[in-house]
Amino acid sequence: MRQLCLGMVGGLTTSTWILWTILGSNTLNLINKGTLDIPDLIAKYGVPRAIIETWAALPLSTVTIWGFFILCFIATLTLINACSYTLAMSTCKGATGYDEPPVWVRVGWSVLVGVIGIILLALGGLKPIQTAILVGGCPLFFVNILIIVSFMKDAKKNHWKD
Known part of the structure; x- marks a missing residue:
């Protein structure tokens, strides 16, 4: 189990770091060379189009x-x-x-x-999704606290010290 958790955390961290390093460096290079005008693309077409144009330049x-x-x-x-x-x-x-x-x-x-x-x-992209996540996630915060408290009570009741 320990190896699985370490592998997941290490693998995800490494792959995310590599992805952001490559894409971030490539995007900065495109901006510095003048190949893509990212701020102009964002202003005219929005962030999704700028992301696609960045990927299209690869x-x-x-x-x-x-x-x-x-x-x-x-x-x-x-x-x-x-x-x-x-x-x-x-x-x-x-x-x-x-x-x-x-x-x-x-x-x-x-x-x-x-x-x-x-x-x-x-319904319109990310705003309704963000609202739904917040509306659904806020009550789950309190449910998670109750789960943690319940787990601690059970651990104490069953003498989980090892």
């Missing part, structure tokens, strides 16, 4: 953009699958950590999570 831009799109698609599918599995496990009556939730429950939650994402995107 070598093999078509391959890079498609690769990025495929990775984002896989990450989104993985996220929806994990969310639906967690929701299915927590909503199935009498489910334990060893039982699989029924497929129809997982599919139902997958469709619902996907529909919620599509609706939020159709």
Whole structure:
């Protein structure tokens, strides 16, 4: 377990650092050379267009953009699958950590999570998503505090000192 956690933290930190170093340096280089006028692109078209133009300036831009799109698609599918599995496990009556939730429950939650994402995107981009995250996340802060308090009480009750 320790190796898994260290690998995840180390791998994610390293890959994020490499990604931001390469893309950040490339963007600064494009600005300094005058190849792209990022502030003008942001003012005229917005941040998403400036990001796409920065990616389009990379070598093999078509391959890079498609690769990025495929990775984002896989990450989104993985996220929806994990969310639906967690929701299915927590909503199935009498489910334990060893039982699989029924497929129809997982599919139902997958469709619902996907529909919620599509609706939020159709409502107008990032602002509704940010608002939904804040509205949904604020109550979860207090739920997490209650979970931590409950865990500490259980640990004390069951003498978890080792």
